[in-house]
Amino acid sequence: MEREDIAKAVTSGFSIDRIPLAVIEASLNTFEILKVNRQALSLFGCESLEEFSDITGGDLFGIMDPLDRQVMRWKVTSAKEMATGLHLRFRTNHKMNGASCVDAIFYETGGILFALPVSTESHEAGIDDIDDLTALPWQNRFFHDVEVRLVENRTSPSPKQNFLLYFNLTNFHRVNVRFDAATGDALLKKTVEILKKHYPGDLISRVAADHFVIFTDRADAGERAEASHQDLALAADEISPGIPLSLRSGMCEVPTDYAGDISVLVDYAKVACSSWSGGAGVHFHLYQDVQDSYEKRTYIIEHVDEAISSGEITVFYQPVIRSLTGQLCGFEGLARWNSKDIGFLSPGSFIPVLEDSYQIWKVDLCILDQICKKIRGILDAGGPVVPISFNLSRHDFIGRDMAELVEQKVASYQVPRELIHIEITESAAEKSRELLLEQVNRFHALGYEVWMDDFGSGYSSLNVLKDFPFDEIKIDMAFLHPFTEASRKIVASIVRMAKTIGVHTLAEGVETKEQ
Known part of the structure; x- marks a missing residue:
């Protein structure tokens, strides 16, 4: 029944x-x-x-x-x-x-x-749930103890801000494979020792083989998480040498009036922990930051069409100066998004998202449309014009004939092709060689100049330069920072080499007279 x-x-x-x-x-x-x-x-x-x-x-x-x-x-x-x-x-x-x-x-x-x-x-295996190896409670007991503290906090005249943290001992499985179970056990015990050191008296639980959770009211819980990682990395060098280990962590803030499931808080902290992207020196994430990032990403994906049609995405014209004369010789058209809902969005925040969702081509054509309209207006007014370049992402070429779409747009404004220059990043050329080579040749046949953007930022610059008939290369000065005598010699060599094969050069990111 x-x-x-x-x-x-x-x-x-x-x-x-x-x-x-x-x-x-x-x-x-x-x-x-x-x-x-x-x-x-x-x-x-x-x-x-x-x-x-x-x-x-x-x-x-x-x-x-x-x-x-x-x-x-x-x-x-x-x-x-x-x-x-x-x-x-x-x-x-x-x-x-x-x-x-x-x-x-x-x-x-x-x-x-x-x-x-x-x-x-x-x-004893249920509500007490004590792990024999680490002497920590398992999840059931942890949930119970957290509920007790939440009730006490909710009824307190001065409730505290609590936090729930989720820890993941990365690469732990490799320890058991390369060494033995005893070494793995020693590492787990050391991890618990470190967590207890940085979170004395707080609720700590082992929720999986190499995963731990902590409930605490310490305002510096995030800093303690980073310190725990540093201690673990040092200890791992002695216990399991040769295996890079890290104690990744995520944290969520617990509302003082929280009355929901504890498992939801654990899930939030776990999401923050899992959002780790492998960046150097980054081992801790706050769920609220991850949530904000997710919401912004969702907004960008869902509102790009509206932003284009409403004019929120505009062109910022960055001047190109000829170094020998100091005269203006062109512009680069860069995308800027000023949202009516969430304010200014930097290119670094919306371009990668639109690339991942394969919508960046919409923005790139929007930028081209505005550039063509501007050039057409100057020509009609009889004013002086200089070429304007714009960027194409390698994602633009997936599933569509970008050369044809660009040509249709430029032709609709009757803009001379020599006034539109197309920039393609070095990394794009590396990853989509055959497709981009075909498109570069088509652009040339239609009368456009094609430039390689960010030359020097990748590992195959010379191969790309050898295989692609670029008209100009833009040297990324960032990879030569700080600008030293060695940097100067490298730039001089690149310029001489490009000149030898008939390719023009442009330095991007020049900020000082010395450069």
Whole structure:
């Protein structure tokens, strides 16, 4: 007989004595015990309802250990949905035969509690949940202890800001493979020692083989997480030399009035921990930052079309100066997004997102459209014009004929092709050689100049220059920072080499006269 069937049976007048589980029925308003069946009496070693009332005080929560009463009352009274039953596990205030706690399902309809005894052995592997290796509680016990602290904090006149952290010992599996289980165990014990050092007195749990969680109210919890990683890295050099280990971590802030599932907080912290991108020196993330980043990413993906049509995406014209004369010889058109909803978005925030979602071509054509419109306006007014370049991403060429789309746009404004220069990054040329080589040749056939952007930023600059017929290369000065005598010689060599093969050069990121 399923629990749901039993609930229906009780609420339809089915005798609770005929139900093969311990059933306690209580008032929903006062939680006063109204009925108990023979199984419940037997479970608690009682002969009658009067004797049962003596040991419980006649109150549903009176069957629970005083340490669990407050938490269970809070869970029952704050639960928003109990139609399918609210799961409770608690210690009892009376030593039952072979059991010290119960699993129970509470149904709002009729105030029915189905209680299932948990044996002493199961209890020790359940609510106590102590890990033999690390002596830390497992997840069930941790959740229970966190709930106790949350209730205490909610009812405190001065509630504290709490945090939940999730830790992942990366590359741990390689330790067991290269060394042995004993080495892995030693590393886990050392990890626990480090966590206890930085979070003394806080709730710590081992939730998986090499994953840990901590509940704390320490304002510097994030700094302590980074310090824990540093200590672990040093210890790992001695315990498991040759295997790079890190203690990645994520943290979420716990609202002072939080009344939800603890597992949700763990999930939030785990998401933050998993958001680690492999950046050097980055081992800790705050969930709120990850969430903000996710929301911004979602906004960018969902609103790019609207931003283009409403004119939020505009062109910033960066001048190109000829070094010998100091005269203006061109512009580069760069995309800028000023959102009416979330303000200015830097290119570094929206371009990678639109590349990943294969929508960057929309922005690039939008920039080209504005450039063509500007040039057309100057030409119509009889003003002087200089060439303007714009960037194409390698993602632009996937699934569409970009050369054809560019030509259609330029032709619609009747702009001379020599006034439009196309920039393609070195990294794009490296990753999509055959496709981009075909497109570069088509651009040339249509009358456009094609430049290599960010020359020197990759590892195959010379190969790209050898294989692609670029008209000009833009040297990225950032990779030569700081500008030293060696940097000067490298730039001079690049310029001479490019001149020899008939390619023009342009230095990007020049900020000083010396450069």
